Amino acid sequence: MNQPSARQRQSSSEANYRPGYEIAAELILEYILREGLRPGDRLPTEKELAEAVQMSRTVVREAVKILSALKRLSVQKGRGIYVAEPEDAPWRESFAQFLPADLGQVDQMFEFRRHIESATARLAAQRAVPAQVKALHEAARLSAEAAERNDVEDFARSDEQFHQAVAAAAANMFMSATIESVQRLQRQVSVIGLAGVAGGSLVVAADQHLAIAQAIASGDEGQAVTLMTQHIDMTRQQFQEEIRHRLLSRDEGTHANH
Numbered sequence: 001m002n003q004p005s006a007r008q009r010q011s012s013s014e015a016n017y018r019p020g021y022e023i024a025a026e027l028i029l030e031y032i033l034r035e036g037l038r039p040g041d042r043l044p045t046e047k048e049l050a051e052a053v054q055m056s057r058t059v060v061r062e063a064v065k066i067l068s069a070l071k072r073l074s075v076q077k078g079r080g081i082y083v084a085e086p087e088d089a090p091w092r093e094s095f096a097q098f099l100p101a102d103l104g105q106v107d108q109m110f111e112f113r114r115h116i117e118s119a120t121a122r123l124a125a126q127r128a129v130p131a132q133v134k135a136l137h138e139a140a141r142l143s144a145e146a147a148e149r150n151d152v153e154d155f156a157r158s159d160e161q162f163h164q165a166v167a168a169a170a171a172n173m174f175m176s177a178t179i180e181s182v183q184r185l186q187r188q189v190s191v192i193g194l195a196g197v198a199g200g201s202l203v204v205a206a207d208q209h210l211a212i213a214q215a216i217a218s219g220d221e222g223q224a225v226t227l228m229t230q231h232i233d234m235t236r237q238q239f240q241e242e243i244r245h246r247l248l249s250r251d252e253g254t255h256a257n258h
Contacts, residue, residue, distance in 0.1 A: 024063035027053035032083055043081040100188040103243055109185050110236035116178055121228035124169035125221040132169040133217045139165045140209035147202035155202050162209050
């Protein structure tokens with residue numbers, strides 16, 4: 001069901017009066033979304049923007065000031081109005097300091113994944129539409145084929161595709177963005193902490209993908225959560241064991257050279 005536009009909400013009731021600059025600010029954000037503008041992209045001139053949202057230049061000017069103060073727009077004197085680059089979210093500092101071969105930090109990452117992905121699995125079982133179920137099964141199938149070939153790189157790609165498909169089926173953009181960010185950290189663990197070597201049985205992980213996809217497709221929330229939790233816990237244990245093994249081997253090699 002389509003949500004009403006800002007203009008429709010404006011005219012719905014006199015009792016729900018909102019200042020014009022609030023309506024204009026919402027219309028500008030809708031315009032940015034509709035036009036597919038990204039952070040750093042330039043908006044039309046103030047006059048053109050007023051025409052695009054069908055509001056007066058005075059009201060649009062006030063709206064731009066508000067959106068600039070909220071860090072949604074960047075007004076650059078003599079250059080124009082731009083979609084603002086997002087400020088670093090609080091967790092990004094932690095991401096920037098992440099050490100992919102540090103067992104403690106890897107454990108924290110998987111602890112976070114366990115909570116967020118069990119929640120997405122539950123929501124996916126509630127909300128998945130047929131096209132999303134199809135995408136889940138396809139990603140699970142690709143991971144199974146890569147596992148059979150023992151193709152670590154292809155498996156890693158299809159694994160990410162699978163977890164992103166679960167997040168998409170959960171229909172929560174914040175969860176999707178968070179999972180995508182955490183996947184980048186796990187990619188670092190694979191490349192740096194594990195030197196691109198799989199952290200466990202690909203076949204077992206692929207079988208878990210298939211089972212999770214089936215639970216979501218059948219709308220079984222409890223089973224989806226249980227299977228996703230088991231999947232993350234198994235991956236966590238396998239990664240930890242492989243990293244620990246590599247760290248011990250490195251230390252032994254260091255001592256042997258002295």
